[in-house]
Amino acid sequence: MPDKIKVLFASSEVAPLAMTGGLAEVAGSLPQAISALGHPATVIMPAYRQTLANFKFGVLYRELTVPFGSVELPFSVLEGQGQDGQKVLLIKHDPFFDRDGLYGEGGTSYPDNPSRFAFFSKAIIETAKRIPGGFDLIVANDWQTGLVMPLLSEFGPNAPAGIFIIHNQGFLGLAPAETAELIGLPESYLGLEGMEYYGQLSYLKAGIVYSKAVVTVSPTYAREIQTPEGGNGLDGVLRLHSGKLFGIVNGVDYVSWNPETDRFISHNYSRENFNGKAKCKMAVKNQLKLAPSDRPLFSMVSRLTAQKGISLVVEAGPDLFKLGLDLIILGTGEPLFEEQLRDLMALYPANMRLILAYDNKLAHQIIAGSDFTLVPSMYEPCGLIQLYSLRYGTIPVVRAIGGLNDTVRDYAGQNPDGLWDNGFKFSQFQGPALTRAARRATELYRTADFRTMALANMAEDHSWSNSAKDYVKIFKDVLGLSGPAPSL
Numbered sequence: 001m002p003d004k005i006k007v008l009f010a011s012s013e014v015a016p017l018a019m020t021g022g023l024a025e026v027a028g029s030l031p032q033a034i035s036a037l038g039h040p041a042t043v044i045m046p047a048y049r050q051t052l053a054n055f056k057f058g059v060l061y062r063e064l065t066v067p068f069g070s071v072e073l074p075f076s077v078l079e080g081q082g083q084d085g086q087k088v089l090l091i092k093h094d095p096f097f098d099r100d101g102l103y104g105e106g107g108t109s110y111p112d113n114p115s116r117f118a119f120f121s122k123a124i125i126e127t128a129k130r131i132p133g134g135f136d137l138i139v140a141n142d143w144q145t146g147l148v149m150p151l152l153s154e155f156g157p158n159a160p161a162g163i164f165i166i167h168n169q170g171f172l173g174l175a176p177a178e179t180a181e182l183i184g185l186p187e188s189y190l191g192l193e194g195m196e197y198y199g200q201l202s203y204l205k206a207g208i209v210y211s212k213a214v215v216t217v218s219p220t221y222a223r224e225i226q227t228p229e230g231g232n233g234l235d236g237v238l239r240l241h242s243g244k245l246f247g248i249v250n251g252v253d254y255v256s257w258n259p260e261t262d263r264f265i266s267h268n269y270s271r272e273n274f275n276g277k278a279k280c281k282m283a284v285k286n287q288l289k290l291a292p293s294d295r296p297l298f299s300m301v302s303r304l305t306a307q308k309g310i311s312l313v314v315e316a317g318p319d320l321f322k323l324g325l326d327l328i329i330l331g332t333g334e335p336l337f338e339e340q341l342r343d344l345m346a347l348y349p350a351n352m353r354l355i356l357a358y359d360n361k362l363a364h365q366i367i368a369g370s371d372f373t374l375v376p377s378m379y380e381p382c383g384l385i386q387l388y389s390l391r392y393g394t395i396p397v398v399r400a401i402g403g404l405n406d407t408v409r410d411y412a413g414q415n416p417d418g419l420w421d422n423g424f425k426f427s428q429f430q431g432p433a434l435t436r437a438a439r440r441a442t443e444l445y446r447t448a449d450f451r452t453m454a455l456a457n458m459a460e461d462h463s464w465s466n467s468a469k470d471y472v473k474i475f476k477d478v479l480g481l482s483g484p485a486p487s488l
Contacts, residue, residue, distance in 0.1 A: 005475050007034060007041040008135040008160065010124050012117065012144035013102055014043055017051045017082055020102055021303065022250070022384050023142060023167045026217070028083045029253040033468035035086075039475070042135075044127065046097040046120055047078055047090035056080060057090055061130060066122040068115075069182040075123050077130075084255070091123045107335070114175030117203065118183050121147035125155060135160045137475055142166065143173025146207030150189050153210065161478050164207035166216040168381055169225045169232055170307060173203030197233065208237055212478040213244045215471070217382035218403030222247030230379060246474060249406055250382040251464030257364075257388045259458075264364035269393075271458045274451070277368065277393055284369030288328060288353040295351070296325045296445040298397070298438070299370040301363045301385055304333025304341065304356075309376030309399065311337070315431030316438075317344045321351055323435070323442045327374075328366055330355045370394045371450075372441050376426075376434050380404050386423070387462045393454035396423040397441050399434075407462065411444065411453070420456040 013019050015028030031041035047057070057080035065072040078090040091097070096116040104110045121140075125148065128135055138160045140148040149162045179201055180190050189195055195206045208214055216222045222245055224230035226238045238245060259277070260270045266283035269276025281297055290297075298320075302308045310333070313320075320327065329341060329352075338356055345352045355362065367373065373389040375398040382403030386396040390407075398404040408423040426437040444450050475481075 003038070005039040005137060005472070005479065005481075006133065006135045007031070007039055007475070008124075008128055008131075008138045009034075009041050009043045009141075010121075010138060010145040010148055011043065011045055011141045012120070014045045014082055014088065017045065017055055017088065018048045018102055022382070025253065025384060026165075026167065026250055027141060028086070029251065029464050030468060030471070032084055032086050033251065033464035034471060036465070037468055037472055039472060042087045042089060042131075043082060044089040044091065044124055047076075047092035048102060049098045049100065051090065055082075057088075060089065061127070064123075064126055064130075066119065066126050067184055068119055068122065069184075073119060075119075077127050083253075089127060091120055091127065093119065093123070096120075114173075114179050114201075114203075115182060117144040117173070118147055118175070118179060121145055121151055122183075124148055125151045128160065129155065134158055136479060137161050137163060139163045139165060140207055140211070142168065143171050143202070143204040143207070146173055146203035146205070147183060149207045149210035150185055150195070151183075154185070162211045163213045163215065163474065163478060164211035166204070166207075166214065166225070166381070169204070169216070169221075169230065169234070170379070171204065172197065172232060172234070175201045175203065177201060202234070205234055205237060208234065208241055211244070213246065213474050214238075214241060215246050215248055215474065217247070218249045218406045219247035220405045221379075221381045221402040224379065224402060246470075248467050248470045249403055249462075250384060250387070251467040252384065252387045252391065252462045254391065254463055257391055259368055259392050262364055262368065264361045265368040266365070269368075271393075271455050274393065274455065277454075280365065280369040281371070282369075284328070284365050285326070287365070288355070290326055290328075290353060291350060293326070296371045296442050297328070297369065298325050298372045298374050298441075299328040299366045299394075300331070300374045301366055302329070302331045302375070304329075304331045304337040306334070306337075307378050307380075308333075309378055309429070309434075310341065312376045312429065312431055312434050313374070314340045314344060316434045317348070319431070319435040320438055321348050323439055325351070325438070325442055327352045328355070328370070329353070330357065330359065330362060330366055332356050332358055367392050367394055371445060372397050372438075374438075375399065375404055377401065377404065378429060383407070390422060390457040390460050390462065393458045395441065395444075395450075395453060395457065397437050398423060398425055399429065400425040400427050411440065420453050422453065422457045422460065
């Protein structure tokens with residue numbers, strides 16, 4: 001086995017080519033970090049309409065086919081570059097991918113998603129067979145590519161090893177049982193010990209069962225998904241496969257997220273020149289027509305879903321505003337939560353702004369201009385907002401679960417050794433618990449320790465380079481090239 005491990009990184013979305021959330025950001029950054037360590041990584045994703053409209057790709061292979069049920073479906077493979085020159089392959093099959101959305105439109109998923117991503121997984125295998133020199137590993141991500149893992153067993157000679165990353169255990173990738181005919185796997189793969197999930201098929205379960213290693217995006221989340229509360233019905237499967245389960249915290253792309261060079265914010269700043277942060281706060285408040293004041297500014301940049309704890313914000317809203325704070329919320333999501341937040345803003349028009357949009361530029365401006373970031377999630381596999389906030393001197397207030405628990409240290413007062421805690425945590429999924437954490441944060445805001453913590457947070461290193469090294473250890477372990485992979 002060569003010293004350089006050749007990796008094919010399969011994902012349904014990749015920043016900046018097509019993205020709906022954190023998966024795309026990981027798929028846009030982790031392969032680059034792996035390549036920087038000397039292991040060439042290629043990314044493969046669908047050729048979505050928005051991707052082809054905004055980026056240039058050439059044709060690598062024309063008129064390939066894969067068996068899909070009783071027919072042969074054609075596809076082409078395009079080749080180009082993603083973020084910072086990352087090599088990217090696109091699977092082009094217009095009936096499945098030439099659509100306005102990635103997974104659905106108007107808040108409704110495409111009903112043929114199980115077929116779309118079954119086809120994508122089969123096309124990945126067919127493409128991998130044809131690439132000169134092949135690959136040592138295929139890294140699949142979330143349910144959309146979970147089928148790649150069992151399909152590897154049908155690869156033939158020189159099959160790559162398979163590693164599966166769970167970014168969100170809440171999405172099981174369920175498909176009707178009859179989808180098995182489209183996939184074309186032997187019947188032995190479809191039972192309770194394989195992909196079956198209460199009479200259906202689970203693509204996420206397929207990834208777990210048939211991979212050589214399973215990685216999820218924080219150590220705490222790796223433990224949580226082995227419990228009935230966090231496992232979504234697969235906790236028993238994960239406990240059975242716990243010997244190959246690892247937790248690695250996501251990293252941050254500090255090229256895109258760096259207040260010293262961020263092109264989106266009104267004033268760049270650093271630990272040495274921190275005055276620009278106050279100017280960013282003034283700018284974002286002016287932009288959103290919040291009155292100038294010395295009130296602490298809290299923000300949420302989030303999908304507006306149950307997972308993200310929006311119900312807690314609605315429940316705690318009146319008590320939060322009694323603390324004397326302003327609040328900005330940016331995001332879109334479930335209509336019920338959007339309506340509830342609009343109602344809350346109507347009660348506090350001088351102190352709250354709700355922007356129902358996905359706006360990357362405004363997200364940068366809000367994080368740079370805020371004093372505190374609010375992340376009250378019901379569950380959170382890793383979370384990236386709190387990591388961005390640390391680099392921007394914006395103190396996170398989070399619920400102590402998943403990657404939030406792993407990356408935020410609860411403030412407990414002054415440390416004589418100068419080792420500062422970096423935020424505020426609460427445990428119960430209750431409005432009063434959120435309010436208590438926010439109260440402690442607002443109390444810190446009125447002291448000199450607030451600035452000290454913010455500056456210390458900016459020095460923390462959550463770059464991908466550290467996380468990528470842990471991934472490479474797992475790669476080597478799976479391929480028999482080194483000692484054991486990092487423990488959970």
